[in-house]
Amino acid sequence: MHIVLIGHGMVGQKFLESLAEGPAAADVQVTVLCEEPRPAYDRVHLSEFFSGKTAEDLSLVPAGFFEKYPAFQLRLAAKATAIERRDNTVTLADGEVVHYDKLVLATGSYPFVPSVPGRDRPHCHVYRTIEDLEAMQASGKVCKSGVVIGGGLLGLECAKALRDMGLQTHVVEFAPRLMAVQVDEGGGRVLREKIEALGVQVHTNRNTVEIVDGATARHRLVFTDGTWLETDMLVFSAGIRPRDELGRQSVLAIGPRGGVVIDDHCLTSDRNIYAIGEVASWREQTFGLVAPGYDMARIVARHITGDTEALFGGADMSTKLKLMGVDVASIGDAHGKTPKCRSYQFVDERKQIYKKIVVSEDGQFLLGAVLVGAAEEYGTLLQMALNGIKLPADPEFLILPSSDGKAAVGIGPDALPDSAQLCSCNNVTKGQICAAVGEGCTTMGDIKACTKAGATCGGCVPLVTQVMKFEMAKRGMAVNNHICEHFPHSRQELYHLIRVGGIKSFSELLAKHGTGLGCDICKPAAASILASCWNDFVLKPDLAALQDSNDYFLGNIQKDGSYSVVPRMPGGEVTPDGLIAVGQVAKKYGLYTKITGGARVDMFGARVEQLPFIWEELIAAGFESGHAYGKSLRTVKSCVGSTWCRYGVDDSVGLAVEIENRYKGLRAPHKIKFGVSGCTRECAEAQGKDVGVIATDKGWNLYVCGNGGMKPRHAELIASDLSKTDLIKYIDRFLMFYVRTADRLQRTSTWRDNMEGGLDYLRDVVINDTLGLGAELEAQMQAVVDTYQCEWKTAVTTPEVRQRFRSFVNSDKADEQIVFVEERGQIRPARAEEREEQPA
Numbered sequence: 001m002h003i004v005l006i007g008h009g010m011v012g013q014k015f016l017e018s019l020a021e022g023p024a025a026a027d028v029q030v031t032v033l034c035e036e037p038r039p040a041y042d043r044v045h046l047s048e049f050f051s052g053k054t055a056e057d058l059s060l061v062p063a064g065f066f067e068k069y070p071a072f073q074l075r076l077a078a079k080a081t082a083i084e085r086r087d088n089t090v091t092l093a094d095g096e097v098v099h100y101d102k103l104v105l106a107t108g109s110y111p112f113v114p115s116v117p118g119r120d121r122p123h124c125h126v127y128r129t130i131e132d133l134e135a136m137q138a139s140g141k142v143c144k145s146g147v148v149i150g151g152g153l154l155g156l157e158c159a160k161a162l163r164d165m166g167l168q169t170h171v172v173e174f175a176p177r178l179m180a181v182q183v184d185e186g187g188g189r190v191l192r193e194k195i196e197a198l199g200v201q202v203h204t205n206r207n208t209v210e211i212v213d214g215a216t217a218r219h220r221l222v223f224t225d226g227t228w229l230e231t232d233m234l235v236f237s238a239g240i241r242p243r244d245e246l247g248r249q250s251v252l253a254i255g256p257r258g259g260v261v262i263d264d265h266c267l268t269s270d271r272n273i274y275a276i277g278e279v280a281s282w283r284e285q286t287f288g289l290v291a292p293g294y295d296m297a298r299i300v301a302r303h304i305t306g307d308t309e310a311l312f313g314g315a316d317m318s319t320k321l322k323l324m325g326v327d328v329a330s331i332g333d334a335h336g337k338t339p340k341c342r343s344y345q346f347v348d349e350r351k352q353i354y355k356k357i358v359v360s361e362d363g364q365f366l367l368g369a370v371l372v373g374a375a376e377e378y379g380t381l382l383q384m385a386l387n388g389i390k391l392p393a394d395p396e397f398l399i400l401p402s403s404d405g406k407a408a409v410g411i412g413p414d415a416l417p418d419s420a421q422l423c424s425c426n427n428v429t430k431g432q433i434c435a436a437v438g439e440g441c442t443t444m445g446d447i448k449a450c451t452k453a454g455a456t457c458g459g460c461v462p463l464v465t466q467v468m469k470f471e472m473a474k475r476g477m478a479v480n481n482h483i484c485e486h487f488p489h490s491r492q493e494l495y496h497l498i499r500v501g502g503i504k505s506f507s508e509l510l511a512k513h514g515t516g517l518g519c520d521i522c523k524p525a526a527a528s529i530l531a532s533c534w535n536d537f538v539l540k541p542d543l544a545a546l547q548d549s550n551d552y553f554l555g556n557i558q559k560d561g562s563y564s565v566v567p568r569m570p571g572g573e574v575t576p577d578g579l580i581a582v583g584q585v586a587k588k589y590g591l592y593t594k595i596t597g598g599a600r601v602d603m604f605g606a607r608v609e610q611l612p613f614i615w616e617e618l619i620a621a622g623f624e625s626g627h628a629y630g631k632s633l634r635t636v637k638s639c640v641g642s643t644w645c646r647y648g649v650d651d652s653v654g655l656a657v658e659i660e661n662r663y664k665g666l667r668a669p670h671k672i673k674f675g676v677s678g679c680t681r682e683c684a685e686a687q688g689k690d691v692g693v694i695a696t697d698k699g700w701n702l703y704v705c706g707n708g709g710m711k712p713r714h715a716e717l718i719a720s721d722l723s724k725t726d727l728i729k730y731i732d733r734f735l736m737f738y739v740r741t742a743d744r745l746q747r748t749s750t751w752r753d754n755m756e757g758g759l760d761y762l763r764d765v766v767i768n769d770t771l772g773l774g775a776e777l778e779a780q781m782q783a784v785v786d787t788y789q790c791e792w793k794t795a796v797t798t799p800e801v802r803q804r805f806r807s808f809v810n811s812d813k814a815d816e817q818i819v820f821v822e823e824r825g826q827i828r829p830a831r832a833e834e835r836e837e838q839p840a
Contacts, residue, residue: 007106008034011277011293018301035079050161083250109240109278118211124234127158140165143232150238151178156323182330187370190354255281264311291424327375333368344396355399379463401714413470425456437471484521487514491744531667535787550629560829565603567623571638571656572599581621598635615792624790636660641678648678650695669742687715690748705752713749732781
């Protein structure tokens with residue numbers, strides 16, 4: 001059988017892979033007609049092209065694929081222009097005619113460009129192919145601003161690309177909100193706030209009627225209401241349309257909204273022609289997501305080789321993605337259109353989080369959900385919706401943050417049926433994952449190789465990992481939590497081996513408990529544990545080589561190779577003389593300065609050879625290392641408290657300074673942040689920190705295990721109305737228990753979420769001392785406090801350590817690759833094209 005596949009995108013490649021895996025692979029020959037100059041690549045992650053990924057990095061064709069299957073012939077830059085159904089032939093743009101027994105249309109879609117006068121002006125683009133992205137890059141080098149027309153999924157991805165190019169970015173959307181298809185009004189409002197907070201200006205309810213010359217920029221977009229917006233560069237991302245021109249030319253049935261009509265076997269109105277992916281119209285629906293296209297590809301690969309039971313039954317259009325760093329998820333009936341349905345909503349305007357679930361009239365089943373700003377519940381909610389799992393008695397706790405020890409409601413892997421689809425991209429069920437574990441797959445790498453679960457978009461990896469480990473435990477298999485191949489131990493076990501064995505060096509640890517030479521995983525982890533236990537100077541000769549690049553140079557390395565300088569300002573308190581000293585240092589060395597969210601001053605742009613001299617001056621002015629580079633205490637944020645504020649009930653600044661001076665330099669599995677608020681108005685945002693303290697009229701309330709970041713988590717109240725003595729005692733215990741038991745690079749929030757027994761167990765250990773470790777934990781913390789040293793002071797006063805701060809071993813010359821340009825009166829790293837403009 002000779003099959004002709006027109007189109008070699010993501011869905012076309014999936015068809016070939018499915019065909020190759022089938023029992024009849026040896027009985028077919030396939031000619032692949034690819035219009036583009038390169039094989040299939042990942043359009044889902046297309047925006048990563050602007051972050052440095054190449055076309056080769058985005059390729060979806062495994063190395064040696066077409067060599068392994070010589071019956072599959074790939075022809076690049078081969079555009080099909082006509083289908084002759086009577087002769088079973090396809091005509092190419094160069095006039096060649098190719099015969100087929102079966103034809104598969106996988107032509108995808110094209111970007112919709114509104115018929116606006118001026119849409120074809122120079123520096124107007126679409127966002128679809130790598131060639132489109134290359135054209136956008138070329139425009140970006142000569143533009144200062146960019147506008148994306150379209151505020152959907154692709155539009156916001158495109159806006160990220162423009163922002164990554166350093167352009168002043170706008171999004172213009174015809175609808176009243178962003179992502180109108182996926183999110184409701186409340187979710188759209190929060191999404192807009194978060195996108196605008198990232199520096200992208202959003203214009204909704206805007207219909208562009210013409211594009212003309214601008215007065216201050218290349219283009220002017222004129223809207224129906226008479227307002228206008230000027231920009232140098234324009235990208236249309238206003239949706240997609242099926243590329244069904246071949247179907248229309250050959251008089252195949254076309255859907256009312258476009259697309260080649262298919263049945264449940266993905267057959268068109270011609271029994272020898274199939275259509276898959278975005279070009280296909282099934283029951284008057286077209287699908288713009290990759291998962292339904294993959295499903296169609298698998299079905300056609302089976303049906304075309306004789307399996308008549310393979311049927312396409314539609315697709316779940318739930319989505320979870322990260323747009324410009326913002327989590328957005330939509331499940332099922334997100335807009336609540338089901339008659340008599342009910343909804344629960346949670347809004348946190350301070351953290352810009354919106355969550356909504358839609359449930360059936362009787363409250364027993366989940367119909368849909370919207371999550372914006374935080375989407376950690378997506379996996380649980382999706383499985384509940386897809387598998388008809390009954391809701392708990394209080395479904396609102398599915399989306400409410402946990403507080404006062406009440407854990408968020410969820411479902412364990414055991415509650416999922418074997419038929420539950422965990423990976424929609426590759427149609428992998430829980431049953432298949434469990435079967436793979438039974439066949440010996442015990443790592444995610446094994447699972448990906450065996451089932452392909454998690455191998456495409458990766459969104460299912462957390463749930464798949466959870467199911468894999470649960471199944472391993474159920475089968476009595478050891479669940480491997482080894483830190484790396486060199487140590488058959490977890491981080492917690494390594495901590496105890498070092499502490500109990502009195503081990504002071506990595507070589508001793510390796511000789512007694514490991515194998516090989518160590519790696520980039522175990523060396524920094526061991527360095528952190530050694531620092532937590534013994535608090536030796538991290539750049540001692542036997543410890544320096546273990547550190548990662550930040551700790552090795554006692555500064556955060558930036559994207560251009562320069563470093564940040566961050567002196568400690570306990571509690572955000574700094575004297576006028578201190579501020580003057582910081583300003584003088586920044587001015588002398590030409591550094592960029594910024595006030596941080598942790599209430600201190602960051603200075604950026606220091607070359608490595610400048611660091612010792614900068615720190616000498618800061619130390620002379622009374623400053624210490626702020627440990628912005630370390631997995632350690634970063635900051636203690638505070639409000640002004642009762643000293644100045646009329647609402648304050650206690651001295652939050654004084655306590656913040658005392659706490660920061662106590663715990664500064666403590667090395668931990670991950671960075672730690674504190675907050676101290678002088679009253680429940682919470683100006684210091686203490687309940688979003690690893691350790692939060694809030695003053696009451698009876699003492700201090702202690703909150704633990706909160707964080708911001710990619711997955712914000714509310715801190716939980718562990719003790720109330722504490723004296724300062726008890727407060728310090730419990731913080732000592734909490735931090736040392738975390739240092740002793742957490743996994744490598746595990747935040748306190750994740751550590752708490754994985755803790756068996758939850759907050760009640762943690763409270764018993766820290767407050768009630770049920771393990772009898774209280775005095776030991778306090779003593780260990782006091783040892784860290786007593787042995788504190790400012791790492792930078794030690795570094796600049798130790799000649800052999802100072803020698804490492806040189807750009808070149810054999811020269812004191814500065815690194816010429818570090819180039820700055822001025823912007824808003826300060827420096828910033830030069831972009832590639834700006835480097836080329838610098839004088840030699």
